[in-house]
Amino acid sequence: MPVSENTGIQAFPNGARSQRVHESALTAAVELLEEGGLTAATCDAVSARSGVSKATIYKHWPSKTAIAAEAFGRLMGEALPLPNTGSAVGDLTEQVRQVSAFYAAQPVFAQLLAACVTDPAAAPYFRHFFLAGRREAIATLWQRAVDRGETKPSVDAETATDILFGPLIFRLMTGHKPLTEEEADKIAAAALGGLLR
Amino acid sequence: MPVSENTGIQAFPNGARSQRVHESALTAAVELLEEGGLTAATCDAVSARSGVSKATIYKHWPSKTAIAAEAFGRLMGEALPLPNTGSAVGDLTEQVRQVSAFYAAQPVFAQLLAACVTDPAAAPYFRHFFLAGRREAIATLWQRAVDRGETKPSVDAETATDILFGPLIFRLMTGHKPLTEEEADKIAAAALGGLLR
Amino acid sequence: MPVSENTGIQAFPNGARSQRVHESALTAAVELLEEGGLTAATCDAVSARSGVSKATIYKHWPSKTAIAAEAFGRLMGEALPLPNTGSAVGDLTEQVRQVSAFYAAQPVFAQLLAACVTDPAAAPYFRHFFLAGRREAIATLWQRAVDRGETKPSVDAETATDILFGPLIFRLMTGHKPLTEEEADKIAAAALGGLLR
Amino acid sequence: MPVSENTGIQAFPNGARSQRVHESALTAAVELLEEGGLTAATCDAVSARSGVSKATIYKHWPSKTAIAAEAFGRLMGEALPLPNTGSAVGDLTEQVRQVSAFYAAQPVFAQLLAACVTDPAAAPYFRHFFLAGRREAIATLWQRAVDRGETKPSVDAETATDILFGPLIFRLMTGHKPLTEEEADKIAAAALGGLLR
DNA sequence: AACTAATCGAGACGGTACGTCCTGTCTTACT
DNA sequence: AGTAAGACAGGACGTACCGTCTCGATTAGTT
Structure with missing residues (x-):
């Protein structure tokens, strides 16, 4: 370890x-x-x-x-495989869908996220053992898109990650709208509009 | 009441x-x-x-x-006045900035959000007495933008709200990046690229 | 209470x-x-x-x-009845015998006494709910003896109690000698020689 | 060793x-x-x-x-020197006084005594390394008194030790009365009345 | 004005997890 | 062998908070 x-x-x-x-x-x-x-x-x-x-x-x-x-x-280590659809839109949309489905299916995720607020000592563990994997996945997909010239140059992988997944987390936490696949698609589409060319 | x-x-x-x-x-x-x-x-x-x-x-x-x-x-009822800069980009960016500063300054927000996960009975109260106000504000700004023809027709106010504020909440909860004004601007810029024409 | x-x-x-x-x-x-x-x-x-x-x-x-x-x-409230033999020597000797037998049979007594050293807050409880009863019993027997003129005037009931029971407790705690009836009698005899005329 | x-x-x-x-x-x-x-x-x-x-x-x-x-x-090996006042009353009273003062000043003594109840394996150590010294001291003083013909023949050194020091230990453990010099004297006087001629 | 419900203040209680502490055993590698 | 270093199981400790509860007192509305 x-x-x-x-x-x-x-x-x-x-x-x-x-x-x-x-x-x-x-x-x-x-x-x-x-x-x-x-x-x-x-x-x-x-x-x-x-x-x-x-x-x-x-x-x-x-x-x-x-x-x-x-x-x-x-x-959850290997639960979410990297998609490979050939295009950035496809890859990232697919990843948003998967993550969305995963969050919706795994109440523990929200519970952990919440617990880290009360228990700051645990936050690094959550980031290290869970989030890091997600962010790396996105970084890979994003790099692919960069290589293909599909991204806007003003956006970096970090920001892209936040914009793609932040909305999912927002919904997850407040519960104001369900995390269905349709909703995930709407979010991905709108978000990617700002991230890709 | x-x-x-x-x-x-x-x-x-x-x-x-x-x-x-x-x-x-x-x-x-x-x-x-x-x-x-x-x-x-x-x-x-x-x-x-x-x-x-x-x-x-x-x-x-x-x-x-x-x-x-x-x-x-x-x-926090009246803490965040509606901006009025004359353009959708200006209004929404300003609002993202304000909300970002507010979240960063008010740890109670994150604590409440977290608590609602553990305590589902409280979630409606958080939505009704806090989030509703924020969403209404965005709805107003968004409607202005719609009236001016500045928005993409495929995006509704709800989705816009999620994409603009979700990233802030993501950062707030996981603490992987600070919520500075610069970061807020980066997020707003990237997000608005997907929402407005 | x-x-x-x-x-x-x-x-x-x-x-x-x-x-x-x-x-x-x-x-x-x-x-x-x-x-x-x-x-x-x-x-x-x-x-x-x-x-x-x-x-x-x-x-x-x-x-x-x-x-x-x-x-x-x-x-143990009523475990030890007051003896009534007609003489101070008889009464007090009998009481020493009884208490001795009781201590020897009830390991809890020694444990409690020991625990009160470590836990000073408990000492008053031990004194109030346990020792007080014993001391009262002796006070009664002693008063009888005083009334009959059998006691030495220089000795009070408190001191008498300490001298009669202290040796028992000493043995109980250190275990250097057993608490048999014979030993109790030897102690009672020697102690009473100093207390009575 | x-x-x-x-x-x-x-x-x-x-x-x-x-x-x-x-x-x-x-x-x-x-x-x-x-x-x-x-x-x-x-x-x-x-x-x-x-x-x-x-x-x-x-x-x-x-x-x-x-x-x-x-x-x-x-x-504590050499802390308590043998008194030598010339008379048994004097010697033993002095010894009671010293031991009384020592117990009152050394909380460790009571703690150890208490601990030996809970921890029977330690009791022999306490007896061997601490009590033995005290008992020997008394045995010496007692023998002197015997030689001078000051003791009652019915009393042996062991019993005398218990009657002289038991009361001190009783008070020490229960704390119902303080261990002042006056109290020590009262105890010694009353106890010695039963031990000496 | 009296009566009767509803409502309240005060605070004890069961339940449950927390994080700390210390003892005596055990493991591992060194001397 | 005997030792240093120190991790470990076990188990009690005393604390904290939540949400329920019981009680007697207070307050409205109703007769």
Whole structure:
């Protein structure tokens, strides 16, 4: 678990035994998240199920949200494959659709996002173990589009990511409109109008 | 406090006495939010400061988040005036800037948004007493732009709102980038490229 | 549960409901003490068995030792009847024998005494709910002896109590000698030589 | 550290290295006891300060109380010189006074006594390294008195010790009366009335 | 003016998770 | 072997907050 510096991610014991423990706790957390969402992924519950003591858990993670974030990142690691439709519009629209469907299907995502507000120590974990993957995916797609000359030069990948996914998160959090595929398409279309030539 | 049906907002006793009580509780909640954010706006604290008993509070609101949402809506009621620069780009960019600054300055906003995920009963209150005002503002600006023929016909006000503000909320929640004025401008520029002609 | 002032015993809610709760917790504590000694009388255990929440227990008692002390006082309330042999020597010797046997049979006594060292807040409970009864018994016996003119005038009831029971407690705590009836008699005889004419 | 059999005191490695280690741990324990009482003399603390690892400590002593008991015995080894007033009353009264003052001034004594109840494996250490010294002192004084014919023949040194110091310990543990010099004198006077001619 | 509902203030309670603490065991690698 | 270093399980601790509840007091509206 080599973690780069300045990520806000806490160092933890590194021996073989510790790694087994780390693994056990994460596995238990994944199971609990699947069964009962973030609410069920209590520290006590993780400890009870994994056989890892609470004290040890707190040596590996700063809070229960942090374990959940790492567990969720693992749970969803490969869930979203990179689309390859041949055009930037196609790729990015497809990705927005997928992410939209994923968010709608995984209440844990919203719960984690929310929990990170209350529990700032967990936010780096969420960014590192979950968001980073999404942003990298977009960066790849965006680079492809750049190479093909399909993007507006004034826009960078970061901003593009925010504009494509921000609206999904907005809806997810406030629940003012459902996250259907149609809606995802509308958002993608309108957003891409500003990002591509 | 006439509340339309189907909003998910709970009816409560309507006598003169009840209205005083409602008012007292809200006032206390506003003060507590200002002083210590959502964390400080405990049920017990609201009860203690307002002299309204907890039981009564739970007759008027379904949860502590709901009071806080209504209180926050009141607190921020008139904080953001409608810009009028003469052009859609100017108006909307200005509004994005203002909202961005407001979010960055008011941690309570993110806290409330987060709390509504955990506490679904409170979400309607947040939408009704806070978001509704923002969406109306955009609706007005958007209608102006429509009247001037500045908008793309394929985009409606709802989608425009999501695309303009979603990115801000995304950043606010994950904290992966700061909400400076420059960033707000970049987002507004890129987003508006897709929304306006 | 009218408690005189300045005893160090904590006030607690006094309604009918609270009294039921107080009773429930004590009953559970008594059972646990009987089953597994002071070690078993955990706050969590008392809470679980009685159905009284931990938070409530901490409103009624300052610590787990305090509940145990009150429970033990109740448990042993009438265990030791006042002897009446007709003479001070007989009465006091008999009382020393009884107390000695009781201490030896009730490990909880020593455990409580020990716990009060670590947990000073519980000491008043032990004194009030347990020791007070013993000291009163001796005071009664001593007064009888005074009335009969059997005591040395230079000795008061308090000192007599300390000299009669102190040695028992000394042995109980350090375990350097067993608390048999013979030993109790030796102690009583030697001690009473200094107390009576 | 030659320890007779059947004392309940645990054998431990005997090489030169082991003895250095034993010494280091004890020294650290003594310091910690002086600084913060028994509470501060944690296993971890002793380990950290002495550089002796916890595993090693547990090869030399059965529990943390045991180290503390041995350390305390060493700390107080020569603190109480034998009085020599020329009479048994004088000697023993003086000794009671000294011990009383010592108990009152050294909270560690009560803490250790209490800890031995919970931790029976440590009791032999307390008896061996601390109490034994006190009892020997009394035995010496008592023998002097016997030689002078000042004692009652029915009383032995053991019982005398219990009757003289038991009351002090009783007060120390329950705290129902302070351990002032006056009180010590009252106790000594009353107790010695039963022990001497 | 009295009566009867509704409504309220006060605050205790059950439930539940939290994060901390310390003991004694265990592992690993070094001397 | 014996040791240093230190991670680990286990389990109690005492705290915090939520939302429900019980009680007696207060207040409207109704008769």
